[in-house]
Structures are given as C-alpha cells and as structure tokens.
Amino acid sequence: MDSLTFVLFGATGDLAKRKIFPSLFHLFLDGKMPKSFTIIGLGRREWSDQTFQMHVEKSLQTFSKRSENGDASKVREFLSAFRYSSLDVTDHDGYKQVLGMVQKREEELGIPENRLFYLSVAPEFFDVISQNIKESGLGSIKGWKRLVIEKPFGHDLKSAQELIAKLSNAFEVDEIYLIDHYLGKPMVQNMESIKFANPMFQSLWNNKHIANVQITASETVGVEERAGYYDQVGAIRDMVQNHMLQLVMMTAMQQPTRIGANEIRNKKIKVMEFLRPLQKDEVVRDVVRGQYEKGYMNGELVPAYTDEPSIEGTSMNDTFIAARLWIDDPFWSGVPFYIRTGKRMKEKSTRIVIEFKNPIKDLYQEKNEETAPNLLIIEIGPNEGISIQFNSKNPLNHGKNEPVTGRFLANKKSMPEAYELLLSDALHGDSTFFVQWKEVELSWKWAEPILEAFEENNLPLHLYQSGSMGPEASEQLLQEDGFKWW
Ligand SMILES: NC(=O)C1=CN([C@@H]2O[C@H](COP(=O)(O)OP(=O)(O)OC[C@H]3O[C@@H](n4cnc5c(N)ncnc54)[C@H](OP(=O)(O)O)[C@@H]3O)[C@@H](O)[C@H]2O)C=CC1
Numbered sequence: 099m100d101s102l103t104f105v106l107f108g109a110t111g112d113l114a115k116r117k118i119f120p121s122l123f124h125l126f127l128d129g130k131m132p133k134s135f136t137i138i139g140l141g142r143r144e145w146s147d148q149t150f151q152m153h154v155e156k157s158l159q160t161f162s163k164r165s166e167n168g169d170a171s172k173v174r175e176f177l178s179a180f181r182y183s184s185l186d187v188t189d190h191d192g193y194k195q196v197l198g199m200v201q202k203r204e205e206e207l208g209i210p211e212n213r214l215f216y217l218s219v220a221p222e223f224f225d226v227i228s229q230n231i232k233e234s235g236l237g238s239i240k241g242w243k244r245l246v247i248e249k250p251f252g253h254d255l256k257s258a259q260e261l262i263a264k265l266s267n268a269f270e271v272d273e274i275y276l277i278d279h280y281l282g283k284p285m286v287q288n289m290e291s292i293k294f295a296n297p298m299f300q301s302l303w304n305n306k307h308i309a310n311v312q313i314t315a316s317e318t319v320g321v322e323e324r325a326g327y328y329d330q331v332g333a334i335r336d337m338v339q340n341h342m343l344q345l346v347m348m349t350a351m352q353q354p355t356r357i358g359a360n361e362i363r364n365k366k367i368k369v370m371e372f373l374r375p376l377q378k379d380e381v382v383r384d385v386v387r388g389q390y391e392k393g394y395m396n397g398e399l400v401p402a403y404t405d406e407p408s409i410e411g412t413s414m415n416d417t418f419i420a421a422r423l424w425i426d427d428p429f430w431s432g433v434p435f436y437i438r439t440g441k442r443m444k445e446k447s448t449r450i451v452i453e454f455k456n457p458i459k460d461l462y463q464e465k466n467e468e469t470a471p472n473l474l475i476i477e478i479g480p481n482e483g484i485s486i487q488f489n490s491k492n493p494l495n496h497g498k499n500e501p502v503t504g505r506f507l508a509n510k511k512s513m514p515e516a517y518e519l520l521l522s523d524a525l526h527g528d529s530t531f532f533v534q535w536k537e538v539e540l541s542w543k544w545a546e547p548i549l550e551a552f553e554e555n556n557l558p559l560h561l562y563q564s565g566s567m568g569p570e571a572s573e574q575l576l577q578e579d580g581f582k583w584w
C-alpha cells in the first residue's frame with residue numbers, strides 16, 4: 099500500500115475518538131497500514147503533539163476492543179505517527195502552516211505526496227475546507243489525493259447538488275469518498291457474496307420466488323444529546339434517505355458480469371433508477387410516519403420525544419418511518435420492499451428478511467396443515483449472521499410440519515468494525531463500498547415528495563409507545579398486502 103499523510107479535520111471531536119483512532123489502530127495492529135504514514139490532527143483547540151497523542155491513547159483505551167491485548171510498544175509506535183496543528187478551518191492563511199507540516203513529514207519519512215483529507219467536521223465546513231485545500235497548495239501534489247466526508251450529503255436534492263458542485267472545484271468526483279457507515283458493516287458487504295457466490299440463492303433472487311423483502315433498522319436509543327440536529331432531520335433524512343436506501347440497493351442489485359467496484363456501483367444505480375417515484379399525494383398510502391410517546395424500556399419509564407430536553411412540545415418530527423417501495427424492473431416488479439426504522443423501539447436490530455413465495459401451501463391444506471413461508475434473514479447488527487426458516491416434520495407432534503430455523507452466527511469478537519473496513523478501502527483507493535453522487539441524487543429525488551408531504555403535514559403523525567415496534571399503522575401497511583413484519 100502507498101505511504102501517505104492522513105490529514106484529519108475535526109481530530110478533537112467525537113467521531114475521531116470513538117471510531118477513527120481505534121479503527122486506524124486495528125488496521126495498524128493487523129499490518130494493514132502503510133509502512134510509513136503520518137496522521138495530522140486539526141482542530142481549533144491549542145494542543146501540542148504530545149497532548150494530541152495522549153488524547154489518541156485515551157481514545158484507544160476507551161473505545162478499542164483490542165487495546166487491552168495491545169503490546170505497549172505497538173501503541174507507542176502507532177502514536178509516534180501523530181502530529182497536531184491548531185487550525186480554524188475558516189482561516190485561509192492557517193492552511194499554509196498545515197502545508198508546511200505535511201511537507202516536513204513527507205521529507206522526514208521520504209514518502210511521496212499522497213494525501214488523504216478526512217473531514218470529521220460539521221457539513222457546513224465541507225465547502226470552505228475543500229476550497230482552502232485547493233488554494234493553499236495542500237491539494238497540488240505529485241502523488242494522489244482523496245477527500246473523505248461523512249453524511250449528511252445535503253439536506254435535500256438542491257443542497258446535495260450544490261455541495262457536489264462546490265467540492266468538485268477542488269477534487270475530481272472520483273477522488274471524493276462519501277461514507278455511509280452501513281456500507282462498511284461486514285454483513286452488508288457480505289450481501290454480494292451471499293447473493294452471487296451461492297447459486298442456491300442467486301437462482302431464487304427474483305420476483306418468481308420472492309414474495310416480499312423487509313428491511314428493519316430499529317433502535318432503542320432516543321434522541322439523546324442530538325436534539326438540535328435530529329429535530330431538523332427526523333428519521334427520513336437521518337436514516338431512510340441514506341442507510342435504508344443503501345440496504346435496498348444492496349439487496350436488490352442484480353448480478354454484475356464481474357465483481358468489480360464499477361460493476362457493483364452500476365448495478366446499485368440501476369436499482370435506484372427503477373425505484374418507483376412517489377407522488378406527494380401518494381405518500382399517505384405508502385409511508386407511515388411516527389413519533390415516540392413515553393413508555394417502558396427495560397422496565398424504566400422514558401419520556402416522550404416532545405418531553406426530551408431541547409425538543410419543543412409541539413414538534414411534529416418523525417422518529418419512525420415505515421414505507422412500501424416498488425422496483426419496476428423485470429426482476430422485482432410485483433415484489434414489495436418494506437422498510438422501517440425508528441428510535442425508542444423494542445430492540446436494537448438491523449436485518450433484512452427475504453420472504454419466499456409459498457406455492458405449496460395448498461398441498462398441505464388438505465391434511466389440515468399449514469406450511470410457513472421460507473425466510474432468509476440477514477442479521478446485520480448487533481449480531482451478525484444468517485438464518486433460514488424452513489418447514490420440517492416434528493415427530494413429537496404427530497409428524498406435523500413446523501417451521502424451524504437454522505442459524506449461522508459470526509464470531510463477534512473477530513468481526514471488524516464498519517469504519518475499519520471503510521478506512522482500509524479509502525487508504526487503498528477502493529471505492530466499492532462508498533456512496534456515489536448519483537446515488538445521493540437519486541435518493542434525494544425519491545425522498546423529496548415525502549419531505550414535502552411531511553412539511554405540508556399531509557399525513558398523520560402516529561404516536562407509538564417507547565419500547566414497542568412502532569405504530570399500528572406500520573403493521574397495517576403489510577396487512578394490506580397479506581403480509582406481516584417478521
Ligand atoms: N459522532 C458520531 O458518532 C458520528 C458523526 N458523524 C459526522 O461526523 C462529523 C463530525 O461529528 P462529531 O465528531 O460527532 O462532531 P464534534 O462536534 O464532536 O466535533 C467537531 C469537530 O470539528 C472541529 N471544529 C468545529 N469547528 C471548527 C472550526 N471552525 N475550525 C476547525 N475545527 C472545527 C472541532 O474541533 P475544536 O472544537 O477543537 O475546534 C471538533 O474536532 C459530522 O459531520 C457528523 O455528522 C457521522 C456519523 C457518526
């Protein structure tokens with residue numbers, strides 16, 4: 099792998115300490131970092147290199163699963179690659195100092211000008227930082243440069259288009275790596291293999307055999323300390339427009355002619371192109387919006403969304419969304435895709451359930467027996483695994499058919515974190531599991547009528563009890579089609 103300088107904007111922030119430092123450390127322990135590298139942290143705080151290194155060390159102790167087994171000399175070696183410079187990202191002149199620091203390290207290590215800029219800062223800074231990278235000369239290099247940014251990528255179609263236009267003043271589109279951490283989850287990355295490396299599933303992955311697809315991302319947490327952000331975005335912008343649609347794309351994409359970044363990315367785009375657009379007046383039919391009421395979570399009473407600190411009592415924000423989607427291509431036409439996500443739900447679970455058609459139902463009805471549908475359940479988190487539900491005779495119950503489940507569970511301890519996989523890909527320049535701008539645009543385009551309908555209050559806001567699986571209307575959405583949530 100190429101030696102490089104990793105320039106981290108927002109190095110004093112939450113994401114850096116929780117995810118970025120521990121992930122880089124794990125890559126380092128596994129020999130997946132380049133031989134020579136520097137990590138330059140930037141923030142407004144007036145820190146020395148030493149203070150920064152101590153901060154990184156603390157982050158490893160607190161957030162790394164592997165720090166307790168770490169060899170102290172390995173930790174020291176890792177920390178020695180960290181440098182810090184104080185910078186207000188809006189201060190144009192300050193970037194010269196950063197450039198000097200980067201060049202000095204490149205010379206010291208004798209490494210080429212390969213620079214990865216990671217923007218772990220609020221999105222309003224993306225534009226000014228990329229422009230300053232360009233104007234300061236930080237981006238004028240003989241090696242390669244990459245820009246990594248975190249969602250949100252705009253707050254609607256127009257702002258997303260403006261963002262890409264601005265970033266492309268300083269970076270080529272293929273130098274920009276858009277992180278959706280769901281694409282870094284090992285089981286999401288594994289979808290490709292489950293579908294395409296198993297003829298058994300590959301041959302069934304279409305509307306001839308699949309009755310419906312159900313994608314759930316339920317959370318037990320409430321709004322927490324993010325009231326200011328969350329009350330502006332709701333579940334639709336926070337989860338649906340990005341993570342949930344990415345899961346739809348990963349589930350529905352057709353087999354490419356070869357397994358390569360471009361081929362997979364093209365197939366994902368195809369899904370979005372065939373996703374049936376919603377009209378504003380149809381939103382009420384296909385989308386359920388909800389907001390959590392007070393309720394019991396693990397025996398403890400938790401407040402309603404509108405009683406959370408810093409949330410207005412009149413807030414109509416959506417903390418839950420369920421929706422029915424259709425992909426009008428020859429492979430999926432007639433198969434509903436249901437998605438649901440919400441805060442303060444009964445359990446933390448992200449999973450995809452494929453429900454297969456059940457044409458042999460009648461065969462057993464004569465014997466007064468039912469056969470349950472076959473299910474393939476892809477568990478994405480917090481457990482990672484695959485289950486299959488199938489029917490089997492129970493000799494202890496008069497030999498009647500009963501559904502049983504076979505389950506493969508991955509070893510949690512050895513599973514890499516999403517950020518580990520994505521950072522490793524970004525270091526290698528592999529963009530397979532990064533979001534493409536076209537996907538961002540098409541996702542916002544699909545979400546726009548929903549955003550408008552919410553704004554105009556064209557559909558009910560269903561209250562649901564904290565600790566439940568969402569409002570009753572979400573159950574009805576599937577019942578209308580003769581299905582139920584699994
Ligand atoms: N935290 C998380 O788990 C997740 C975060 N994200 C995204 O990651 C990004 C960062 O989030 P997070 O770490 O939580 O945010 P924090 O508020 O914890 O950190 C913000 C960082 O930005 C720096 N900063 C703010 N203003 C300036 C400025 N004018 N000049 C220079 N640096 C500045 C702060 O440094 P200082 O105070 O020293 O100036 C700090 O390092 C956001 O886009 C967020 O949406 C995405 C997914 C999860």
Ligand SMILES: O=C1O[C@H](COP(=O)(O)O)[C@@H](O)[C@H](O)[C@H]1O
Pocket residue numbers: 315317336337448479
């Ligand atoms: O991006 C986000 O994701 C988290 C859920 O992520 P997960 O990996 O725990 O499933 C969500 O809580 C947060 O609101 C959202 O911004």
